[in-house]
Structures are given as structure tokens and as C-alpha cells.
Amino acid sequence: MTTYQRFIMILAMIIGVSLGGPGWCATPSSTTPAAVPQTDWDQDKPPEKKDTQMSEQDGRYLFDKGYEFYTRKKHAEASQYLHQFLSRHTPDTVDYEWAEFFFGISLKELGYTHASVDILSHLVGRKPNPKIVNYTLEVLEQISLEGPFDRDLLVDRALCDHSYGFIEDHMSDFVHYYHGEYDWEHGLYEWGDEHFAKIQTNSYYYQKFLFKKALREYYRQRNDEAVELLKTALFNLPDGTVLKDDVRKTLARIYYETGKFEKADILYQHIEMNIVEQAQNLLERAWVHYRMGNPERAMGLLYSFQAPSYTNSFTPEFYILKSFIYKDVCHYKKAMQVLDQFRERYGDTLENIYQRRKPQDNNAMLLVILNKPRIKRLWEFLNTLESESAKCAQIQDPELKSYLERLYVLESEVSERRFRLLVNDEFEKMANNMLRFEEEAHLMEYEIGLDMYQRVHDFHYSEDDAQETDAGGTEVAKAVYQFQGEFWNDELDDYEVILPNKCQNAEEWDIFFK
Amino acid sequence: MKSRHIYSVCLMFCLVGLAGTLRAAPPDDQTYVYEQKNEAEEKRRYLVKLNQDKEKCDLAIINTKTLIARSKNRPYLPEIYLRLAELYIEKSRIAYFLRKSNQADGGEQALDQYESNMLKQQAIEIYQRLLNQYADFAYIDKVHFFMAHEYRELGQIDEMIKHYQVIIAKYPQSDYAPEAHLLLGDYFFSQKQDVDQSTHHYEQVLKYPQSPATGAAKYKLAWCRINLVDYKGALVLFEESVMSPQAKKDLNIDTYRRVDVRLESLVDMAFCYPEVYKDAKPEEALAYFKRYAWSRPVYSTVLEKLAYRYYVKKKWAQSAAIYRELAFIRQEPEKLLEFAKHIFECVQAIGHYQNAEKDVAIIVRALEKQKFPSMWPRRTKTS
Numbered sequence: 001m002t003t004y005q006r007f008i009m010i011l012a013m014i015i016g017v018s019l020g021g022p023g024w025c026a027t028p029s030s031t032t033p034a035a036v037p038q039t040d041w042d043q044d045k046p047p048e049k050k051d052t053q054m055s056e057q058d059g060r061y062l063f064d065k066g067y068e069f070y071t072r073k074k075h076a077e078a079s080q081y082l083h084q085f086l087s088r089h090t091p092d093t094v095d096y097e098w099a100e101f102f103f104g105i106s107l108k109e110l111g112y113t114h115a116s117v118d119i120l121s122h123l124v125g126r127k128p129n130p131k132i133v134n135y136t137l138e139v140l141e142q143i144s145l146e147g148p149f150d151r152d153l154l155v156d157r158a159l160c161d162h163s164y165g166f167i168e169d170h171m172s173d174f175v176h177y178y179h180g181e182y183d184w185e186h187g188l189y190e191w192g193d194e195h196f197a198k199i200q201t202n203s204y205y206y207q208k209f210l211f212k213k214a215l216r217e218y219y220r221q222r223n224d225e226a227v228e229l230l231k232t233a234l235f236n237l238p239d240g241t242v243l244k245d246d247v248r249k250t251l252a253r254i255y256y257e258t259g260k261f262e263k264a265d266i267l268y269q270h271i272e273m274n275i276v277e278q279a280q281n282l283l284e285r286a287w288v289h290y291r292m293g294n295p296e297r298a299m300g301l302l303y304s305f306q307a308p309s310y311t312n313s314f315t316p317e318f319y320i321l322k323s324f325i326y327k328d329v330c331h332y333k334k335a336m337q338v339l340d341q342f343r344e345r346y347g348d349t350l351e352n353i354y355q356r357r358k359p360q361d362n363n364a365m366l367l368v369i370l371n372k373p374r375i376k377r378l379w380e381f382l383n384t385l386e387s388e389s390a391k392c393a394q395i396q397d398p399e400l401k402s403y404l405e406r407l408y409v410l411e412s413e414v415s416e417r418r419f420r421l422l423v424n425d426e427f428e429k430m431a432n433n434m435l436r437f438e439e440e441a442h443l444m445e446y447e448i449g450l451d452m453y454q455r456v457h458d459f460h461y462s463e464d465d466a467q468e469t470d471a472g473g474t475e476v477a478k479a480v481y482q483f484q485g486e487f488w489n490d491e492l493d494d495y496e497v498i499l500p501n502k503c504q505n506a507e508e509w510d511i512f513f514k
Numbered sequence: 515m516k517s518r519h520i521y522s523v524c525l526m527f528c529l530v531g532l533a534g535t536l537r538a539a540p541p542d543d544q545t546y547v548y549e550q551k552n553e554a555e556e557k558r559r560y561l562v563k564l565n566q567d568k569e570k571c572d573l574a575i576i577n578t579k580t581l582i583a584r585s586k587n588r589p590y591l592p593e594i595y596l597r598l599a600e601l602y603i604e605k606s607r608i609a610y611f612l613r614k615s616n617q618a619d620g621g622e623q624a625l626d627q628y629e630s631n632m633l634k635q636q637a638i639e640i641y642q643r644l645l646n647q648y649a650d651f652a653y654i655d656k657v658h659f660f661m662a663h664e665y666r667e668l669g670q671i672d673e674m675i676k677h678y679q680v681i682i683a684k685y686p687q688s689d690y691a692p693e694a695h696l697l698l699g700d701y702f703f704s705q706k707q708d709v710d711q712s713t714h715h716y717e718q719v720l721k722y723p724q725s726p727a728t729g730a731a732k733y734k735l736a737w738c739r740i741n742l743v744d745y746k747g748a749l750v751l752f753e754e755s756v757m758s759p760q761a762k763k764d765l766n767i768d769t770y771r772r773v774d775v776r777l778e779s780l781v782d783m784a785f786c787y788p789e790v791y792k793d794a795k796p797e798e799a800l801a802y803f804k805r806y807a808w809s810r811p812v813y814s815t816v817l818e819k820l821a822y823r824y825y826v827k828k829k830w831a832q833s834a835a836i837y838r839e840l841a842f843i844r845q846e847p848e849k850l851l852e853f854a855k856h857i858f859e860c861v862q863a864i865g866h867y868q869n870a871e872k873d874v875a876i877i878v879r880a881l882e883k884q885k886f887p888s889m890w891p892r893r894t895k896t897s
Contacts, residue, residue: 135546161845163811
């Protein structure tokens with residue numbers, strides 16, 4: 001599915017109109033995604049149920065069979081037996097918690113991570129016994145590290161609403177980190193500090209804490225402290241982690257703000273994330289080069305935005321920076337054209353804002369909003385729910401199927417509502433930003449006009465011989481590979497545009513003033 | 515030689531590298547093993563252990579007696595007697611648990627305690643012998659204290675009081691003196707309902723600021739003050755109890771360590787606070803308890819008590835504000851529903867809806883989280 005199709009689906013979701021295709025995270029479609037592993041659901045079917053209440057012996061049989069399949073890594077069968085056991089017994093039954101635990105793991109192994117989190121987070125909150133608690137926390141930690149998850153269930157409810165006394169050291173780091181983070185988020189800084197102080201310094205969560213602390217220091221306008229913390233985390237974190245990229249990006253941003261552009265540029269270059277996902281970083285790097293007085297490199301980075309991968313990654317800032325660069329080297333016509341492009345792209349958006357229309361009418365802005373971290377996280381979680389929900393079609397056991405389908409439908413509805421609220425909130429902020437960008441575009445237009453007249457004045461009354469020079473001011477001999485109109489991912493951050501400085505040259509329209 | 519040196523340097527780097535590696539999550543292929551809970555087997559193992567302990571105790575008693583026989587007129591003889599008494603007490607405890615565990619229904623019968631009490635009597639006899647024959651024994655205060663304890667276990671309260679009073683009168687500098695005061699205070703408070711006497715004893719404990727008993731004494735003294743309707747005095751004592759330094763650890767007494775005195779004090783502060791600060795604004799109350807609490811769970815525990823106290827006293831504005839804070843820091847669906855219900859009732863009673871938006875958001879959030887029962891109805895039966 002292309003990004004555009006997904007985008008249309010978001011719109012459908014926000015508007016609440018069915019597009020006639022597969023339902024949005026609703027009942028699973030009949031087609032099974034190619035990536036879904038086929039399981040042998042039909043084998044070793046559980047016994048037919050005669051009655052909803054089973055004898056103790058039958059119940060035991062279900063548990064034993066479920067566990068047996070679990071140990072043989074036949075999770076499809078294990079989940080059927082364990083689900084039957086759980087749905088026919090009450091929590092006071094012997095081994096009920098173990099059944100919940102193995103059911104949760106089997107679901108995770110089958111790719112139903114959300115269902116697994118749902119089961120395990122309810123289980124761990126009841127603190128059945130230290131062994132199950134430790135095991136469950138381990139599984140929940142794995143899920144939290146592997147992909148999108150329901151933060152409300154896993155972090156807020158399972159971890160932060162309970163105290164866990166007797167847990168193993170590694171789990172203790174995981175629990176203390178989230179407790180500390182939760183306390184900080186709720187303004188309880190001292191207690192949060194106490195939790196963070198209990199994290200072992202050689203753990204991943206300690207580096208995560210350093211990152212968090214650095215952000216806090218930054219918001220308190222203590223940049224030096226923030227930089228030191230980020231450098232420590234950068235040194236300790238292994239390569240290839242998302243966190244390390246986040247640390248690099250944050251450090252680069254602080255360097256940018258404090259005028260250390262070279263350092264910022266190096267850090268942006270070290271970011272290991274797939275280049276296709278680095279539109280925002282490229283834009284920030286373009287700013288770095290622009291501020292370094294390197295407009296050709298900055299323009300090269302902006303040029304890469306024309307690659308198909310970045311079609312939906314444009315932000316209003318892109319146009320503003322581009323017009324800045326053109327203006328600085330006196331390419332006034334192009335600078336004006338860029339502003340026209342800005343109006344072309346966001347004209348409808350601005351009109352919608354002026355007319356106070358709904359977010360769903362603002363496609364261009366929705367694309368930008370989707371890149372906001374919180375919304376992006378929830379968007380990814382919705383995608384996970386959608387794909388996991390689609391897998392339910394494979395399940396043969398009608399009870400288990402019905403249970404999972406209802407669970408996913410319900411969670412999708414809740415998450416969609418949350419998503420809608422977030423989008424609406426963000427839309428309001430973005431609308432204000434968009435109006436600010438429009439103002440900046442007007443201002444830029446005015447400045448370009450002013451510069452043009454100034455240049456004409458200087459050109460006519462200056463005694464120096466005009467010479468066309470490079471934007472950098474020096475000519476450097478180098479091999480240049482002309483752009484062939486093809487965008488290659490490994491070249492996206494490597495374009496350089498030759499931008500001759502025309503500030504000393506007359507243009508056609510100058511004749512008008514002669 | 516050189517290559518060996520290089521090899522060891524490489525090895526060192528590898529080790530340093532390993533040590534420096536961040537500990538990652540457990541491997542994905544980790545298998546989790548079911549641990550069967552077999553109550554009958556656990557009970558059997560417990561009984562075997564008790565029997566083994568009893569045998570060890572019997573052997574130790576025999577050996578100690580032999581040692582006593584060989585140590586006539588030795589200076590350390592009283593210490594061996596003291597050890598023998600302790601062994602009888604230990605055996606008495608094991609005998610009690612053995613007897614109780616052998617009952618099919620786990621219940622308690624009068625005969626269960628017979629053997630145990632006999633052994634306690636034997637211990638008391640030894641203590642008495644120490645008192646009679648070794649009045650200058652360095653640990654005679656301990657002997658009195660343990661003896662009083664055993665008398666209490668046997669229900670001989672007068673004897674218990676007599677020995678505690680001996681400690682107080684004759685050994686005021688002993689570590690056991692504040693403990694004796696504390697236990698006498700408890701006796702007068704709970705059994706005699708004599709608040710004056712118990713207050714006197716608890717106040718005496720406070721003269722031993724280094725004693726671990728002071729925290730408990732302050733807590734109990736605060737309850738004496740509450741009985742005398744002196745809420746302000748009680749609150750000050752609760753505050754002091756919460757802020758008491760950590761107890762010294764070298765005294766083997768279990769009289770007050772079974773309860774978390776600090777937490778109990780903080781929770782009971784919620785009882786006194788509305789009485790003392792009648793006009794306090796909710797923000798002041800929240801700031802006050804935030805200052806004394808030491809973690810979020812503790813803070814939310816005390817706020818629950820405080821909010822309910824205000825609710826009972828029909829101080830709707832305060833109650834609603836504290837329930838709002840609770841709804842902000844807690845996540846448990848059932849709790850959120852309870853808080854939302856109380857907020858609604860408080861707001862209804864107040865009669866104006868200044869915080870309507872916030873309150874409705876709390877109610878919606880509470881309801882939003884109530885999705886579980888529809889998924890798996892049976893699971894909610896006992897959980």
C-alpha cells in the first residue's frame with residue numbers, strides 16, 4: 001500500500017466515511033497478507049465443548065495440552081487450548097495465571113502483539129507470583145523494544161500503576177525507568193529522580209534516562225549540561241539503535257542552536273536511520289549548511305526533496321529556506337518562483353484555514369502532521385493493529401477468533417479516537433504555524449523586492465567591475481557528475497548545486513531601470 | 515613471549531569491550547518454564563524441614579547442657595544458660611508449628627500449645643535461675659526482657675508488667691528500656707484503655723531519641739492525642755514519626771517492625787489534617803502531603819484517605835480537588851471510575867460546574883478504560 005493510499009485511509013477514518021474497500025481496522029478482510037505465516041490450525045483440534053463449565057479433569061487436560069504445545073513451539077494450537085482453559089475457568093483456578101502467561105506468549109509468537117500485551121499487562125498487575133511477574137515483565141519489555149505497542153496498557157497501567165518489589169536487576173532497570181519517566185511527566189521530579197538513581201549505569205535504560213535528562217536540561221535552558229549528557233549517552237550506546245540516532249539528532253540541534261554548525265553537520269551525517277526516512281534531518285542539515293555560508297550544499301540537500309521518496313515530506317520551511325538561499329545569491333526570479341510554489345502547494349491549505357474548514361479538508365497539512373512524533377507513534381500502532389487484526393481471519397477456532405476480533409476492533413476504535421483527537425490538537429498548532437509561514441513568505445517577498453532595488457542601486461552607482469563569482473567566493477576545480485534525473489537513495493544527501501552569485505550581475509529586468 | 519603479550523592485550527580489550535557492552539534484553543529464544551504448584555508436596559517439605567529443625571534443636575540443647583556441666587564456675591556460664599533458654603524458645607516455636615501443620619484443617623486446638631508452653635516454661639525457669647544466681651550478669655536486662663516476652667506469650671500479664679518495670683527502674687540506660695516502655699504503653703492503651711498511663715509510657719520512649727522504638731512511640735502517642743481530641747498534637751507527632759531517622763538494626767525485637775510505622779503515620783495524617791487545617795485550600799493540602807510522602811504510590815495512598823475523609827466530612831471542594839489529582843496520577847480503571855464517581859457527587863453537592871470540562875474528561879477517561887470486562891467476563895470474578 002502506498003503512502004498516498006494510507007493517507008486516503010486516514011482521511012476516511014477522520015471523516016468517518018467508508019470507501020468501499022477493506023474496513024479500517026474493523027473486521028478482517030478475506031484476503032490474507034502475503035507476509036502472514038501460515039499455521040497448522042487444523043491439527044490437534046481441542047475437544048468439542050459439551051458445556052461451558054468443564055470438570056476439573058477436563059480443565060486440567062486443556063491446560064496440560066496447551067502447555068505441551070507451547071513447549072513444542074506450536075503456538076497456534078497452544079493458544080486454542082489455553083484460550084479454552086481460560087474462558088471456562090475463573091482466576092481462582094489452579095494455574096490460571098500460568099495459562100494466561102503462556103497464552104500471552106503464544107499470541108506474541110503468532111504475531112498478535114497487542115493481544116499479548118492486553119493479556120500480560122492485566123496479568124502482571126495482579127502480581128500472581130514472583131516467577132510469573134518476572135517472566136511477564138521480560139516479555140513486556142521485549143515487546144516494548146520491538147515495535148509499536150499500547151503505551152497506556154503496557155507502561156501506564158501495567159508498569160507505573162503498580163510497585164514491583166522483588167524483581168530481577170535487569171527488569172528492575174526497565175521498571176524504574178518507566179516509573180521515573182511517569183513521575184517526571186506528572187511533575188513529580190524528586191520521586192522520578194529516585195527511580196532513575198536506581199537504574200544500573202551499564203544498562204540501556206540508563207542511556208535512555210540520560211537522553212531524557214538531557215531534554216529536561218535543554219528545556220531548562222541549560223545547554224551545556226544537556227550536551228554533556230548527550231555525549232555520554234552517545235559514547236555508551238551501541239551503533240544501530242534508534243535511541244543513538246535520537247541522541248545524535250538532539251545533540252545536532254543543540255549544536256545548531258549554539259552556532260556549532262560543523263559539529264551539527266557531522267552528527268547529522270552519522271545518523272544511521274534509512275535515508276528515505278530522513279527528510280526532516282536533510283532539511284535540518286540544509287539549514288546547517290545555509291548558516292555555515294554554504295548555500296550550494298544547502299540547496300543540494302533541498303534538491304533531494306524532489307526524489308519520489310520525499311514526495312510527502314515537504315514542509316513549509318522547505319520553501320522558506322529555498323527562497324532565502326536564492327535571495328542571498330541574488331537569484332531573485334527563482335526566489336520569487338519558490339514563493340509562488342509555496343502558495344501553489346499551500347494555497348488551498350491557507351484558504352481552508354481562513355475558512356475554518358475541518359482538518360480532513362487539508363491534505364497537505366495532514367501529511368505534515370503525520371510526521372509529528374506522538375502522532376507518528378500512534379499511526380504506526382494503528383498500522384500494527386490493522387495488520388494483526390487482518391491475521392485473525394486465519395484462526396480456525398471460532399471462540400478464539402471472535403475473542404481476538406472483538407479485542408482488535410475495540411482497541412482500533414479507542415486508538416482511532418485518540419488519533420483523531422491528537423490530529424485535531426496538532427492541526428490547531430499547525431494552522432497557526434502555517435499562518436506564520438505565510439507571513440514569512442510575505443516578508444520574504446518584500447525583502448526580495450527591497451534587495452532587488454538595492455542591488456540595482458549598487459550596480460549602477462558602484463565603481464567596481466562586476467564579476468560573477470561562486471556563492472562560496474572561490475573557484476575550486478573538481479569533477480562534477482551532472483544530474484541525470486534519477487534519484488538514488490545512497491546519493492540523496494550528497495547533491496551539490498552550482499549557484500553562481502549574481503549579485504554583481506545585471507539581469508533583464510535591470511534594463512527597466514536604465 | 516611477545517606474541518603472548520599481544521594475545522593477552524587483545525584478550526584484555528575483548529574483556530573490556532564485553533564489560534562495556536550495554537546489557538540487552540533477554541534473548542528471543544528464551545523459553546519460559548511452567549512451575550507446578552503442589553500444595554501437598556510443599557506442605558510435606560515444610561514438615562520435613564520443621565522436623566529437621568526440631569532434631570537440630572534437640573541436639574543443640576543436649577550439647578549446651580553438656581557444655582554447662584563442663585563449665586562450672588566459668589565466667590561465661592551465664593551466657594551458655596541464656597543460649598539454652600533461647601534454644602527452648604526456638605524448640606517451642608517449632609513444636610507449635612509442627613502441631614499446627616499436622617492438623618488436617620490447619621485449625622488451632624488447645625492441645626496444640628501444650629508442648630510449646632511447656633518448653634516456654636522451661637525457658638522461663640532458666641531465665642529465673644540466671645536472675646537468682648547471676649545478678650551481675652552483663653545481659654541481665656535482656657533476660658528480664660525475654661522473660662517478660664515469654665510471660666506475655668503465656669498470658670501471665672502481671673508477671674510481664676513486673677519484669678518490664680524492673681528494666682525501667684533498674685536499667686534505664688539499657689536498649690531494652692524504651693522497648694519496655696513501648697510495650698507497657700501498648701498494654702495500657704489496648705487492654706486497659708488507660709490513655710494517661712499509655713501516654714506516660716510512650717512519652718518516656720521519646721527520651722531515648724536513638725532508639726528504634728521512637729518512631730512507633732510517636733505514632734502511638736499520636737493516637738493517644740486523637741483519643742484526647744488533640745488533633746494538632748497528634749498531627750505533629752505523626753509528622754515526626756514520618757520524618758524519624760531509620761531505626762537502628764541491632765535489637766532483635768519484633769514488636770513494631772511488623773508494620774510500616776512510617777506509612778501508617780502518613781496515612782493517619784490524612785485523618786488529622788482536615789481537623790487541624792480546617793480552612794486549608796486543596797492545593798495547600800496537596801503540597802503538604804507531597805512534602806511528607808516519599809514516592810508516588812505512597813502519595814496516592816494518602817491522598818485516597820484524605821479525599822475520602824473530606825468526602826465524609828462533606829468538604830466537597832477539597833474532596834473533588836484531591837480526587838482530581840488522584841485521577842491525574844493513577845491509571846487503574848476501577849480506581850478511576852471510583853474517583854470519577856466521587857468527583858461527580860462532590861460537584862453535584864457544590865452546585866456549580868467551574869471545572870466541568872476537566873471533570874467530564876476524567877469521567878470519559880475512566881469510562882474509556884473500562885473495556886476489559888466486555889472482552890473476558892469471567893476474568894473479573896475475583897480479580
